[in-house]
Amino acid sequence: MIPVLLILIPLLTGLATFFIRNEKAIRSFILVVSIVVLVISLVGIIFFRDTRLMEHHSAFMTVLGSSLSLRLDGMGQLLCLLTAIAFVLIFLSSWDSLFRYKKANNFFALMMLSQAGLMGVFLAMDALLFYFFWELALIPVYFLCSQWGGERRIAVTFKFFIYTFVGSLLMLIGILYVAGHNPDQSFSIDSFYKAKLSFKEQSWLFWLFFIAFAIKMPVFPFHTWQPDTYEQSPTPVTMILSGVMVKMGLLGVIRWLLPLFPAAANNWATLISTLCIVGIIYASLIAMRQDDLKRLIAYSSIAHIGLMCLAVFAHNTIGLQGVMLQMFNHGINIIGLWILVEMIEKRFGTRKMSELGGLAQKNPSMAIFFVLIALGNIALPLTNAFIGEFMMFNGIFSSNVYDGNYTIFGTIRLNANSFATVYTICAGLGIILAAVYTLNMIRKVFYGETVTAIAGAKDIRRYERLALLMIVIMILGIGIYPQAVLNITNDVTDSILKISDLVKDLKK
Amino acid sequence: MNVLIISAILGVIMLFSGVLLKQAPFLRFIAVVGMAGLFIINILEISSISFFKINTAGMLGFDRFALLFNAVVLFSTLVYFILSARDMEKVGAHYGEYFALIFFIICGVVLVVSFKSLLILFLGIEIISIPLYILTGSDKKNLKSNEASLKYFLMGAFSTGLMLMGIALIYGATGTFNSVDMKFAADKPALLTVAGMLLLLFSMAFKVSAAPFHFWTPDVYDGAPTVFTSFMATIVKAAIFIGFIRLFDEAFGSFNKQWQTWIAVITVATLFIGNITAVFQQSVKRMLAYSSIAQAGFMLLAIYAMNSDAKEGILLYSAAYCLATIGIFAVLAKMSDYSFEGFNGMAKQQPMIALLITIFFLSLAGIPLTAGFLAKFYMLKAALSSGSLWVVIFAVLMAAVSVWYYFRVIQAMYFKEGQATVQVSAFFKWTLAVVAAAVILLGLFPNLLLYWYYF
Numbered sequence: 037m038i039p040v041l042l043i044l045i046p047l048l049t050g051l052a053t054f055f056i057r058n059e060k061a062i063r064s065f066i067l068v069v070s071i072v073v074l075v076i077s078l079v080g081i082i083f084f085r086d087t088r089l090m091e092h093h094s095a096f097m098t099v100l101g102s103s104l105s106l107r108l109d110g111m112g113q114l115l116c117l118l119t120a121i122a123f124v125l126i127f128l129s130s131w132d133s134l135f136r137y138k139k140a141n142n143f144f145a146l147m148m149l150s151q152a153g154l155m156g157v158f159l160a161m162d163a164l165l166f167y168f169f170w171e172l173a174l175i176p177v178y179f180l181c182s183q184w185g186g187e188r189r190i191a192v193t194f195k196f197f198i199y200t201f202v203g204s205l206l207m208l209i210g211i212l213y214v215a216g217h218n219p220d221q222s223f224s225i226d227s228f229y230k231a232k233l234s235f236k237e238q239s240w241l242f243w244l245f246f247i248a249f250a251i252k253m254p255v256f257p258f259h260t261w262q263p264d265t266y267e268q269s270p271t272p273v274t275m276i277l278s279g280v281m282v283k284m285g286l287l288g289v290i291r292w293l294l295p296l297f298p299a300a301a302n303n304w305a306t307l308i309s310t311l312c313i314v315g316i317i318y319a320s321l322i323a324m325r326q327d328d329l330k331r332l333i334a335y336s337s338i339a340h341i342g343l344m345c346l347a348v349f350a351h352n353t354i355g356l357q358g359v360m361l362q363m364f365n366h367g368i369n370i371i372g373l374w375i376l377v378e379m380i381e382k383r384f385g386t387r388k389m390s391e392l393g394g395l396a397q398k399n400p401s402m403a404i405f406f407v408l409i410a411l412g413n414i415a416l417p418l419t420n421a422f423i424g425e426f427m428m429f430n431g432i433f434s435s436n437v438y439d440g441n442y443t444i445f446g447t448i449r450l451n452a453n454s455f456a457t458v459y460t461i462c463a464g465l466g467i468i469l470a471a472v473y474t475l476n477m478i479r480k481v482f483y484g485e486t487v488t489a490i491a492g493a494k495d496i497r498r499y500e501r502l503a504l505l506m507i508v509i510m511i512l513g514i515g516i517y518p519q520a521v522l523n524i525t526n527d528v529t530d531s532i533l534k535i536s537d538l539v540k541d542l543k544k
Numbered sequence: 545m546n547v548l549i550i551s552a553i554l555g556v557i558m559l560f561s562g563v564l565l566k567q568a569p570f571l572r573f574i575a576v577v578g579m580a581g582l583f584i585i586n587i588l589e590i591s592s593i594s595f596f597k598i599n600t601a602g603m604l605g606f607d608r609f610a611l612l613f614n615a616v617v618l619f620s621t622l623v624y625f626i627l628s629a630r631d632m633e634k635v636g637a638h639y640g641e642y643f644a645l646i647f648f649i650i651c652g653v654v655l656v657v658s659f660k661s662l663l664i665l666f667l668g669i670e671i672i673s674i675p676l677y678i679l680t681g682s683d684k685k686n687l688k689s690n691e692a693s694l695k696y697f698l699m700g701a702f703s704t705g706l707m708l709m710g711i712a713l714i715y716g717a718t719g720t721f722n723s724v725d726m727k728f729a730a731d732k733p734a735l736l737t738v739a740g741m742l743l744l745l746f747s748m749a750f751k752v753s754a755a756p757f758h759f760w761t762p763d764v765y766d767g768a769p770t771v772f773t774s775f776m777a778t779i780v781k782a783a784i785f786i787g788f789i790r791l792f793d794e795a796f797g798s799f800n801k802q803w804q805t806w807i808a809v810i811t812v813a814t815l816f817i818g819n820i821t822a823v824f825q826q827s828v829k830r831m832l833a834y835s836s837i838a839q840a841g842f843m844l845l846a847i848y849a850m851n852s853d854a855k856e857g858i859l860l861y862s863a864a865y866c867l868a869t870i871g872i873f874a875v876l877a878k879m880s881d882y883s884f885e886g887f888n889g890m891a892k893q894q895p896m897i898a899l900l901i902t903i904f905f906l907s908l909a910g911i912p913l914t915a916g917f918l919a920k921f922y923m924l925k926a927a928l929s930s931g932s933l934w935v936v937i938f939a940v941l942m943a944a945v946s947v948w949y950y951f952r953v954i955q956a957m958y959f960k961e962g963q964a965t966v967q968v969s970a971f972f973k974w975t976l977a978v979v980a981a982a983v984i985l986l987g988l989f990p991n992l993l994l995y996w997y998y999f
Contacts, residue, residue, distance in 0.1 A: 097988075098991075099990060099991050099994055100921075100990070171912045172912065172913070179958070182955065182959045190955055190960075194951065197947070197951070198948065201944050201947055202941065202944040205940040205941075205944055206937070208924065209933075209936055209940055212924055212925050216925070216929055240933075
């Protein structure tokens with residue numbers, strides 16, 4: 037029941053909104069709907085024991101062996117909650133600026149459609165359905181970015197679209213193959229888990245799926261679409277892209293990749309972890325050199341996602357739990373940062389750090405919020421990201437999936453344990469670099485000499501304050517009591533690890 | 545059988561009404577009603593109500609597959625008549641004859657999709673081709689149309705020669721024209737058989753414009769009047785595909801290992817040339833010509849795989865491809881500027897038309913929830929279960945390339961400034977909307993079509 041509502045409400049609202057002409061009415065209507073969705077997703081978390089509420093099965097495309105099966109498991113609950121919160125935050129924070137978008141009804145309608153698509157991805161328990169929603173979430177975003185984005189929007193968004201489309205088509209081949217090679221010849225996730233695939237099959241199927249997910253996350257070297265797209269998209273869409281959409285990739289890896297191809301995941305873990313590490317360091321270094329706030333945050337996001345991907349492949353409970361928590365945290369934190377960047381751009385007409393300075397004097401409350409959220413971004417203790425990153429580091433450090441014995445320079449010998457240590461150290465370096473560029477950004481934008489351009493600037497408005505306050509409360513709340521979130525995902529983590537452990541021995 | 549006879553009669557009727565009645569609306573009315581009647585008759589035949597019982601000595605076989613494909617063809621032609629019949633009037637003075645020729649082509653289509661004897665296949669393909677040569681050159685004052693017609697005729701005649709030669713060789717090897725009675729040694733077929741099979745393969749590849757036999761396609765499709773390009777590129781092409789699949793399934797199915805590699809090479813070449821060349825086109829009409837080559841590449845996957853999924857899939861593919869392409873061409877025929885820039889800003893001027901064209905292009909590109917996605921889905925599924933993974937991966941990459949040129953039109957309509965507009969009636973708009981709805985419905989409920997295949 038609840039899964040259906042979570043998809044249907046945004047979907048129908050979106051379709052209806054195309055036909056609403058009164059712009060003022062749309063704004064309130066959409067906000068109310070997104071709050072309703074939020075309430076439903078909260079209900080889903082509270083009544084998680086009632087399986088009747090949490091599942092839905094009905095016939096759909098039976099001729100292909102697919103069905104409309106949705107289930108709200110722990111990870112789904114968390115990510116649906118994140119999606120619902122994200123949309124409320126987006127609409128609240130841009131309450132006053134939404135009329136800058138021409139044809140506001142189309143803008144809102146496409147936003148709601150993308151929400152429906154995202155919810156579907158998080159809830160689908162059928163591979164073909166998953167694929168449908170995977171694409172459906174993309175199409176509205178494509179139109180949003182191309183229509184309302186920055187100067188270079190058409191080319192940049194198109195690159196993004198082609199990139200993800202290639203990935204998802206490769207995944208489609210993988211889905212078709214697994215569907216043809218499981219005992220039921222069906223697309224349902226349970227049959228997929230039962231598929232008996234040899235190690236060789238797993239190895240190449242793994243890449244068909246992983247490339248799709250890696251492009252979406254994005255993991256180095258599949259990230260080249262990301263900074264441009266984040267920069268050129270209208271900020272509400274950037275929030276969706278970075279706050280929620282990247283989680284589609286992570287969810288794909290956790291729900292579809294690890295349990296389906298555990299032996300291959302184990303086998304490729306070292307390679308992928310190395311890519312993640314390269315991505316973390318590389319993105320952090322580039323972020324340090326950025327002048328545009330949006331690009332800086334985009335690169336910092338690549339680094340954060342890289343860390344999460346690294347922890348997923350560490351393949352142990354604490355690492356995976358850390359990822360679950362961090363998926364939520366990263367979404368909240370980065371949306372907070374985007375809100376502030378959007379405010380700065382709106383007030384001063386620029387996002388360049390070189391043209392900004394001394395904002396704290398005129399905008400004290402903006403500065404406070406910015407510092408708090410930025411501290412969350414660099415994972416200071418008592419913020420939410422600290423818990424998540426701590427758990428992920430713990431997971432990476434104690435992981436035993438990395439393999440190979442290498443000798444470097446004839447003296448240094450690397451074995452499985454030293455790999456884990458090296459990865460942890462490198463990832464830690466990423467955190468230090470994150471602190472460098474984030475604090476640098478705060479210093480340049482909010483302190484130092486006051487730039488004349490900001491003389492007449494107003495401080496935060498009411499709705500923006502509300503949105504930022506919600507974010508700060510969540511940052512601190514989860515930072516102090518993370519168990520509330522961890523309890524939600526506990527069962528899922530265990531079951532995924534169990535499923536993938538069962539088949540892991542195939543490798544030997 | 546019913547459709548075959550009645551469409552021939554209708555062709556003759558149209559021919560005479562073209563002479564006797566001079567009013568265009570009246571001719572149009574007869575044609576649309578006639579086509580609707582044919583569609584109904586075909587549905588009746590699917591439900592095993594038929595008017596004629598003629599002994600064809602096993603040369604024709606009206607099985608489910610053929611009848612269902614006839615239904616797709618007749619429905620598409622009906623839609624085509626409703627959308628584009630007015631534009632035919634602009635081509636030349638012989639309005640009635642155009643309809644007559646199309647009805648004759650339908651006869652040929654019926655023969656090609658239900659042949660059991662190679663002679664009938666040959667006859668069908670000729671009955672399709674000759675009216676097409678005329679239709680291509682029907683814009684008599686236009687040099688490009690003349691050139692296209694001549695080119696098409698010369699090349700077509702040559703490929704027909706190849707086909708006859710192939711049939712003769714196969715007859716020499718087996719002693720029969722009947723495709724179901726042919727006996728071949730599966731592991732090591734005779735040289736005569738292989739030579740005949742290859743000649744047939746090449747001539748069929750020519751007719752469906754598969755690479756490297758595609759060179760006529762862009763020029764002919766570009767030169768022909770746009771209304772007739774629409775018909776040639778969709779219904780005729782799909783029909784010949786059905787003949788192609790039937791020929792290789794029923795006649796040569798027993799030694800498929802011998803030709804599968806050939807088909808794979810042709811498929812890969814067609815996909816590559818169609819998609820890559822389409823990227824560089826400046827005119828939407830020419831782009832659609834190359835896109836039809838690219839789509840043929842995808843349909844060839846069905847012949848490559850040749851299993852039950854492939855047969856179901858080709859039905860769905862024909863329906864998806866015909867409906868979407870006819871829809872796009874119907875709008876294109878009403879426009880004056882065929883370049884990509886000609887579509888700039890259409891979303892502002894004609895929001896509904898722009899939306900419908902977008903749906904058609906999304907379907908051609910294979911985006912989920914459209915019929916085009918399921919069509920591609922079936923092709924990939926079929927090829928994956930009895931073919932090589934690399935061919936499938938290549939096809940998928942080429943499908944991604946196709947997004948490049950299809951989306952250029954969408955970008956022009958929605959995100960670029962311009963004054964593109966078309967003069968369309970409200971009736972045209974709603975018919976187009978019904979076609980778009982059909983594309984989406986087929987994408988959601990393929991059973992609407994495939995149900996008939998089984999029951």
